[in-house]
Amino acid sequence: MKVALVSFNSVWESKDASLEDFKVYVQKAALNGANCIIFPEMTLTGFSMNSEKLAEPFNDSVTIKEYQKLAVKYKIKLIAGVILREGGNIYNCCVVVSEYGDILEIYKKIHPFSYSGEEKFYAAGSDLKQVNFVGGWGITICYDLRFPELYQALAVDNNVIVNIASWPERRDDHWQSLLKARAIENQVYMIGVNRSGIDGNDLHYAGNSIIYSATGSLLEAVIKEDDMKIFDLDVDAVEVYRKSFPVKSDRRIDLYSTWLNKSGNVKK
Template sequence: MKLAVVSLNSIWEDKQANLEEVKRIVQSLRQKAEYVIFPEMTLTGFSMSNLSLAEDFKNSNSIRAIQKLAKEHQINIVFGLMISKDDNKYNSCVAIDNKGEIAGHYEKIHLFSYSGEDKLISSGDQVKSLSWKGGWGLSICFDLRFPELYQELSKENLILINIANWPKTRVTHWRTLLNARAIENQSFMIGVNRTGVDQNGLEYEESSCVFSPIGEKLEPSEILDKVKIFDLNLDEAIQYRRSFPIKKDRRNGIYNIFYS
């Protein structure tokens, strides 16, 4: 399967400019990739204090625009967006299939209290997956530091993804944790991070990458500007899990006691 990851330099709070760049990138990928993944808060950057950026999930102009784009170019798209449901705001990951339909969405469970994210928006409380080829487990940025989430996701999914705005100052953690999540879950671990400098003065290094189920950092088959294209063989994960079945040795009952 051919999958593209986009290290987007999101323009701060400028949805229209970022949407135009998303359109340009998707158009460039026609017949080159089946799937494309953009970073956390794709169209605004990690702006948590401006809650007016949130869009009603059932009536979102941004989601409609991405749906149209996915259908037109027959590509599956994952992107980040702040959404509102009733009176709550969420940091979300939204997946649109190549027919332009919403395939799934995930609300970030672990909010980044260090930046005050937990004071401004609500946390999700549901583990979410996509029924796309191989099964895809969804996560966002700070979630990466909580391995329990990925143990749950990897029960049914061969692909785990994390969309992020992960600053350069901690980029070593980013790469190390992605590698660890791949190894301990015997899954492809895909991390998609933004680039550039945001309005808070935080710098982001180009660091989007993919690790194999045995923990090898994969090389892209093609690089196009901000985009890396990877060709994943899902049989690698299936065969590795069969030959080295570590999940059967987990003591889930013990862990439930620890975390209750």
């Protein structure tokens, strides 16, 4: 499977301007034979706390409709960020669209980034999400990467886990280290897609969209063009590796759960 990662530099809080650049990357990915293209968190707006202005209806999102049109036009699977409103709440979301334009899943970010005050503007999701791409793919967003329990859960049924992010350059070493750790400890392909450029809050982003294999090795892109990299994924290799080195069969989930549920060991 050929997967395109775009370290997209969105135009701050301007969906229309960002969409024009977005379309160019989708076309380029398709022309280069990619089966799937992945963009960073809050793709067309940047990581903005202006949620009231930027949110779209969950069941009638103009942005998602544009994603669907492009997926169908270029016959490519598409994973990207969007801000959605549902039931009085606003969520930081990741939508997965098939090459036929079907909305396969919408993931609401489970862990808002409290360090930046994200939880004041976005509600926390409560459901894990995965899609039935080859090998199974789990979906996560940015700050989720710091919570390994989420990845252990997703790795049960998935050989690939995606994280779309707006991860600042000053913590780029954390970005790379955590992606690699999640790949090794869960024996999965770990795909990290991070934005580039400078946002409206003067935060700098290194891009650094990368993939680690189940063994923890950094994959080399087969094609590099501007802020886009295309990789070949041998998803079957994950099962082969898991059988040769069956780490998961030694997990003691019963003990972990008992300890975490003890008073004082888990945040209430």
